[in-house]
Amino acid sequence: MDVDIGNALGTTPGVTTGVLDRLDDRVADAHETITDGMANDAFGYAALNLPETADPDAIRSAVDRYDDPEAVLTVGIGGSALGAATLANALDSEVDAYFLDNVDPDQARRLLAELPLSETVVNVVSNSGTTAETLANFLVVREAMDRADVDWTDRTFVTTGGEGNLRRLAEKHDLPALDVPAGVPGRFSVLSTVGLAVAALQGHDVEAILRGGADGRENLSGSLYDSPAYAYGAVSYALARRGATTNAMMPYAESLETFAEWFAQLWAESLGKDGVGQTPVRALGATDQHSQLQLYRAGPREKLVTLLRPRERADVSIPETDLEGLSYLGGSSLGELLDAEFEATEASLAAAERPNVRIEIDRVDERSLGELLYGMEAACVLYGELDGVETFTQPAVEWGKKAARGLLGGGEFEEAEAVSDKRELVVSGGR
Numbered sequence: 001m002d003v004d005i006g007n008a009l010g011t012t013p014g015v016t017t018g019v020l021d022r023l024d025d026r027v028a029d030a031h032e033t034i035t036d037g038m039a040n041d042a043f044g045y046a047a048l049n050l051p052e053t054a055d056p057d058a059i060r061s062a063v064d065r066y067d068d069p070e071a072v073l074t075v076g077i078g079g080s081a082l083g084a085a086t087l088a089n090a091l092d093s094e095v096d097a098y099f100l101d102n103v104d105p106d107q108a109r110r111l112l113a114e115l116p117l118s119e120t121v122v123n124v125v126s127n128s129g130t131t132a133e134t135l136a137n138f139l140v141v142r143e144a145m146d147r148a149d150v151d152w153t154d155r156t157f158v159t160t161g162g163e164g165n166l167r168r169l170a171e172k173h174d175l176p177a178l179d180v181p182a183g184v185p186g187r188f189s190v191l192s193t194v195g196l197a198v199a200a201l202q203g204h205d206v207e208a209i210l211r212g213g214a215d216g217r218e219n220l221s222g223s224l225y226d227s228p229a230y231a232y233g234a235v236s237y238a239l240a241r242r243g244a245t246t247n248a249m250m251p252y253a254e255s256l257e258t259f260a261e262w263f264a265q266l267w268a269e270s271l272g273k274d275g276v277g278q279t280p281v282r283a284l285g286a287t288d289q290h291s292q293l294q295l296y297r298a299g300p301r302e303k304l305v306t307l308l309r310p311r312e313r314a315d316v317s318i319p320e321t322d323l324e325g326l327s328y329l330g331g332s333s334l335g336e337l338l339d340a341e342f343e344a345t346e347a348s349l350a351a352a353e354r355p356n357v358r359i360e361i362d363r364v365d366e367r368s369l370g371e372l373l374y375g376m377e378a379a380c381v382l383y384g385e386l387d388g389v390e391t392f393t394q395p396a397v398e399w400g401k402k403a404a405r406g407l408l409g410g411g412e413f414e415e416a417e418a419v420s421d422k423r424e425l426v427v428s429g430g431r
């Protein structure tokens with residue numbers, strides 16, 4: 001993975017080479033904190049050891065019992081779905097991967113009608129084992145399997161940490177259970193059982209994913225100039241501190257669209273604390289050139305645009321045409337056109353002095369994805385150290401979770417009155 005931060009310098013007042021040179025001393029200190037945390041397998045930092053500590057054989061032997069499934073359905077949300085979905089949507093497989101994360105009844109009904117339930121493996125994933133959306137969705141899936149006369153206990157395994165409700169459910173029904181390793185928060189768990197079990201079921205090269213992560217780990221060093229991940233983390237931090245409080249992640253590859261979703265959770269939940277942070281926005285090149293780019297180039301100057309692309313891809317040539325004005329396309333390819341669009345966007349942002357960073361991976365394959373995912377996690381951890389926030393917790397999310405449970409009668413929540421006391425200002429229409 002290469003990260004080019006050249007177009008981020010000089011665009012935002014105060015973000016210059018000199019500023020980065022000075023920041024590099026703090027990067028060295030932060031790197032020391034990070035490596036200490038990793039050496040002690042401390043909470044959160046343990047995730048950066050996953051390329052070495054994950055056990056692909058154990059993952060494979062847990063899923064090998066399912067012979068030739070047509071599909072795998074992951075029931076999980078947030079960090080328990082987005083990593084696996086990123087890999088599944090980036091890599092081709094004959095085993096279809098589905099994700100039930102939201103508790104939208106229409107979505108659940110549609111998905112259950114579409115799934116070949118008797119040929120589907122169900123993977124229920126919750127790090128805490130207590131997330132209401134996941135447990136509710138699983139109860140719905142389980143009932144659908146009963147109705148279809150499918151023995152759900154034969155086709156379901158769970159992935160969980162700790163001793164939550166999901167663990168108890170697995171024990172009660174004797175379901176196979178994979179552990180989420182201790183000290184690994186959900187949004188940093190893609191290189192563990194959480195992200196890799198689905199990849200193994202889909203026949204992907206799990207070792208290569210971890211090899212990519214290991215390459216990313218080897219690239220961490222005490223200087224941002226020697227470490228692509230730290231270069232990205234440090235420049236994003238420097239820009240956010242000086243006003244670029246939005247980060248538009250814009251992959252130029254449909255297969256990486258879910259990666260931008262995974263990145264959004266990583267960046268938002270890890271760094272949005274104590275009144276600081278950088279709001280992640282999901283974009284897709286070239287599609288969003290025709291939708292969002294106007295704003296990125298000419299709107300408020302509070303944005304960093306991260307342009308991401310694979311250096312190589314299988315291409316499709318554009319047929320020759322004698323249509324007037326279109327001959328320049330003939331003989332070229334869709335990949336060449338996409339690359340030209342990428343470079344044009346980069347140049348157009350730079351010409352308007354809008355900060356942008358280029359990230360390139362070799363290609364969309366297991367190794368490069370492992371390296372990219374690891375690199376963004378390390379970038380995020382470094383950013384969190386520089387900004388002095390608690391990268392690995394998400395207390396603000398917990399409030400809403402407890403309030404929802406309280407409203408359903410699922411537990412005491414002392415601030416519940418605040419929930420029912422909400423202000424109303426309803427403007428109705430259409431009668």
Ligand SMILES: O=P(O)(O)OC[C@H]1O[C@H](O)[C@H](O)[C@@H](O)[C@@H]1O
Binds near residue numbers: 186
């Ligand atoms: O894996 P679970 O414990 O079910 O958690 C799923 C998600 O729940 C919460 O919303 C947290 O903020 C997320 O970080 C987490 O990924």
